[in-house]
Amino acid sequence: MLFDDQASLHREASITDPLTGLFNRRFFYEQATSVISQANRQDYNLSLMICDLDLFKQVNDSHGHMAGDKVIVAFADLLNASKRQEDILARFGGEEFVLLLPNTTLEGAKRLAERFREAAENSEVIYEGKPIRITASFGVTICNPPSVDNSIRQADEALYKAKALGRNRVVAFVPQQ
Numbered sequence: 001m002l003f004d005d006q007a008s009l010h011r012e013a014s015i016t017d018p019l020t021g022l023f024n025r026r027f028f029y030e031q032a033t034s035v036i037s038q039a040n041r042q043d044y045n046l047s048l049m050i051c052d053l054d055l056f057k058q059v060n061d062s063h064g065h066m067a068g069d070k071v072i073v074a075f076a077d078l079l080n081a082s083k084r085q086e087d088i089l090a091r092f093g094g095e096e097f098v099l100l101l102p103n104t105t106l107e108g109a110k111r112l113a114e115r116f117r118e119a120a121e122n123s124e125v126i127y128e129g130k131p132i133r134i135t136a137s138f139g140v141t142i143c144n145p146p147s148v149d150n151s152i153r154q155a156d157e158a159l160y161k162a163k164a165l166g167r168n169r170v171v172a173f174v175p176q177q
């Protein structure tokens, strides 16, 4: 029994990001690879979203690293609270998150991202009695052709555009003709 508990604790630690409790990047890749190969076989809609807190360095610089951590956790909770059960959410790195959205069209992914964006904009994190306001930028893409690396590259490109256009917005990847 003890061994079972230890094994499951070890497994949990190996797939989880310790700060937010979300899945880590490695586990996301593992899961996404399996969902995407299924999507390949079954031909269903699958979208991917990458989101990144805006000007987050300023949060750390103005309020300290602990405050920054609290903001990251609050944003992770916000995403986690509004996603569907079958969506796979992970902390991708620093202040960047990724979601794989089964049975979701590009329009659906844009709507969801817009909901997250609004929720972030309207949220307030209180740290040592002081309010911290945040915004986030989002890149979304349909996983077609379905491959994890390709979809991440496309969503990342859209996210980069969202940042370049002034942040606090959702941009969808548009393939070049």
Ligand SMILES: Nc1nc2c(ncn2[C@@H]2O[C@H](COP(=O)(O)OP(=O)(O)OP(=O)(O)O)[C@@H](O)[C@H]2O)c(=O)[nH]1
Pocket (backbone or CB within 6 Å): 019, 052, 053, 054, 055, 056, 057, 058, 060, 064, 065, 066, 067, 068, 069, 072, 093, 094, 095, 163, 167
């Ligand atoms: N508190 C905290 N900060 C982190 C963590 N991971 C990364 N960061 C910080 O996040 C900041 C990210 O800064 P940048 O990559 O310049 O991006 P940004 O300031 O959000 O600017 P844009 O993405 O262009 O809007 C860096 O200062 C990192 O040190 C973490 O786990 N906790």
